Amino acid sequence: SQALIIAVDGPAASGKGTIAARLAKAYGLPFLDTGLLYRAVGLGLLDTGGSLDDAAAAEAVARALDASHLTDTDRLTDRGAGEAASRVAGYPGVRAALLAFQKTFASQPGGAVLDGRDIGTVIAPEAPAKLFVTATAEVRATRRWKQLTGRGEVIAFEDMLADIVRRDERDAGRGAAPMVQAEDAVLLDTTDMDIETAFDAARRIVEAAR
């Protein structure tokens, strides 16, 4: 059978990560959360005393990154890492340095599931199944706020919402691989869905596409 590549894109806290992980499990496919790559570059840069304004330093960190050994630690998934990630993700050199690893991951014989911002447009435009998962900024901020405060981070809801809106604008507005729904992607708005409902809808989209 044809390789089943499932591309899951969308803004922060839209539910895309959970949906992508569950699709991977359901279809028995390898899964890559590509946001972790950018988060690791952002944190790696800060850890070495570098500035998020320094494109060349960010690119050097991206080139040196061992992308095959990333796990989603609390530190990599916290708020500061998300902000740092979206800053370095705007540098074309950083994106270029992370491209081959992602393309290779996507082209495994049986297929793969990847989630991010540019999977359906840049990393795997050939993917037969593409989802663009979204939700209102208020609902996304509420989800992320519950998640982060639930594990002890202290954040005001208003700051969380401002974070989300700023990150959306930066990701959608950049010149290099901006976040955009691929022409052949199916839009899944999870605003009024719980995770079970969203997963069922995602699965139906994949079934129709493969």
Ligand code: C5P
């Ligand atoms: O998905 P996540 O919130 O972990 O992504 C963190 C940041 O990494 C995003 O805000 C975005 O700037 C960047 N990113 C990207 N392209 C991807 C995945 C993430 O630019 N494929």
